[in-house]
Amino acid sequence: LQSDGYGAYDGLPQVTNVGCLAHARRKFMEAKKLQGKGKSGKADSALAKIQKLYALESRLKLASVEERWSERQSSAKPMLDDLYDWLTTRKVIESSPLGKAIKYTLGQWPKLIRYVEDGHLSIDNNRAERAIKSLVIGRKNWLFANNPNGADASALLYSIIETSKANGLILYDYMV
Structure with missing residues (x-):
């Protein structure tokens, strides 16, 4: 079941939950808005890392399920590891928009990365x-x-x- 971070889905028996990276990305976009017009900040770093994942998925749109799985293993996993390292090493105020975006993403992390394990799955539920x-x-x-x-x-x-x-x-x- 692919969805946003709605907690009620976690208790469903025999259901594997898959997260939606678009929901995490939106939280970083909200934080970016507060950086000020034309200014670059930490939210931009997260968004750039997420954009690389979406660019990969765009290239894989017409790939077979097997090709998609293989490319995700070789390319998306290292990108996700890089994003995770970035998320876990940021020192931000937890109640700030960026802090909330990081907390949400880390809280959803096992579900957000599940799509790389199956070429049938999507990076988001858009x-x-x-x-x-x-x-x-x-x-x-x-x-x-x-x-x-x-x-x-x-x-x-x-x-x-x-x-x-x-x-x-x-x-x-x-x-x-």
Whole structure:
């Protein structure tokens, strides 16, 4: 199960949790914002290390599962070791945004690095989050469905539209 750091997933039996490096990266991006415009700081160092991992994944996008696993073993593992060394040697105020980013990342570390053990896994769960983004946005709108029949009709149409999009189909052709 690949997710953010939501703790409830940790207790699920027979489930291997895989972390999301994008969530860790976002925390460092928040810390970077406080460095001041145009200024470089410690958050930039972490972001540069994380970016190298994403660059590798970008190059491996079309690779086979076996090739992805092999390249992660030879390239991503040393990069992750370098990031871990950086995280564990920083002296920062724990309550600062950078301190919180480091604490979150170290707390999630075993899950964050799990993706290198299987070429089927992703470095993050961004694809899943993009898939549910419409649902998250729609939740607020659906409060005003007026009645259960209207809500059911909206849900049905929404399901058809999203299924069409997910499969790269032209909605009109799919519905006709």
